[in-house]
Amino acid sequence: MGFSLSDLSSFTLEDSGLLISKAVLGADLVDYIDVRPGYPEATVAVNVLGATADFQNEACGWTSGGSTNFTQISITNSTKSWKQSLCLADLRDYWLSTQLDSSAYGENLPFEEQIANYMVEESRKSAEGVIGSQIITQVTSANGAALAATGGAFTSSTAYSLALELIDALPLAVSNREDLMMFMSYASFRALMTNLVALNLYHYHPGVSTGTGLGQSVVIPGTNITAVPVGGFGTSSRVICGPAKHIIMVCGLTEDTDRIDAWWSRDNQEMRMIAKYTNGVGVLVEEFSTNDLA
Numbered sequence: 001m002g003f004s005l006s007d008l009s010s011f012t013l014e015d016s017g018l019l020i021s022k023a024v025l026g027a028d029l030v031d032y033i034d035v036r037p038g039y040p041e042a043t044v045a046v047n048v049l050g051a052t053a054d055f056q057n058e059a060c061g062w063t064s065g066g067s068t069n070f071t072q073i074s075i076t077n078s079t080k081s082w083k084q085s086l087c088l089a090d091l092r093d094y095w096l097s098t099q100l101d102s103s104a105y106g107e108n109l110p111f112e113e114q115i116a117n118y119m120v121e122e123s124r125k126s127a128e129g130v131i132g133s134q135i136i137t138q139v140t141s142a143n144g145a146a147l148a149a150t151g152g153a154f155t156s157s158t159a160y161s162l163a164l165e166l167i168d169a170l171p172l173a174v175s176n177r178e179d180l181m182m183f184m185s186y187a188s189f190r191a192l193m194t195n196l197v198a199l200n201l202y203h204y205h206p207g208v209s210t211g212t213g214l215g216q217s218v219v220i221p222g223t224n225i226t227a228v229p230v231g232g233f234g235t236s237s238r239v240i241c242g243p244a245k246h247i248i249m250v251c252g253l254t255e256d257t258d259r260i261d262a263w264w265s266r267d268n269q270e271m272r273m274i275a276k277y278t279n280g281v282g283v284l285v286e287e288f289s290t291n292d293l294a
Contacts, residue, residue, distance in 0.1 A: 132232020
């Protein structure tokens with residue numbers, strides 16, 4: 001796929017110096033979850049330590065009780081790539097020589113930095129989409145997550161009460177953890193914030209932050225849970241709550257989404273660009289609650 005230029009008019013000088021890119025918004029889940037780099041493209045088995053305690057009244061002798069056990073989470077670590085073939089001759093009707101080499105054999109891509117940066121941002125967005133979709137697929141009541149009492153979608157009048165239901169459904173074993181978070185789509189997060197304002201609870205905790213994108217979050221009043229909007233949840237009404245560090249992402253190198261490769265292909269007389277990353281997600285599902293919505 002080459003350049004798509006159908007929305008441009010033919011060359012005028014006024015167009016020559018400006019180029020903007022579309023904004024990419026979204027909280028980066030990698031900042032919250034457990035990231036484990038250095039894995040190959042394969043199915044990875046992550047060992048999980050657990051135990052069942054059996055405390056008894058102290059007495060002489062030795063009465064063995066309880067158990068220590070190991071389980072596994074299987075995570076499929078796969079590679080995704082975006083390849084482009086860009087024919088520089090396609091640009092001559094729009095930028096002529098103001099941005100292109102004067103030579104007919106020009107080998108330099110105009111706006112290279114902007115295009116590369118945009119591919120990086122789209123790679124990050126894609127990686128988060130993969131993380132979000134895998135979390136939604138895995139964290140279900142059928143897989144062992146606790147189901148909220150009513151499990152309804154967040155609205156501007158119900159979001160706070162539904163959030164409390166998700167928190168009440170959390171397994172007792174994780175209720176005092178410091179990394180408890182509630183992940184949801186941006187639409188659900190806006191509904192929650194609107195509901196908090198209507199209930200005069202928006203000023204409850206200094207942890208409330210405003211703005212868009214990374215860093216937007218709110219501590220749900222009366223709880224120790226931080227609600228975070230996730231771009232990777234898309235339009236889903238799914239909301240999950242639990243310990244963020246029990247969402248595990250394996251990947252190749254953590255900087256893969258921050259770079260691309262670009263080169264001039266003399267054989268094909270075009271610029272070739274590729275962005276690539278490797279990741280996969282696994283969740284300790286039984287320690288989460290969910291509303292089970294799609």
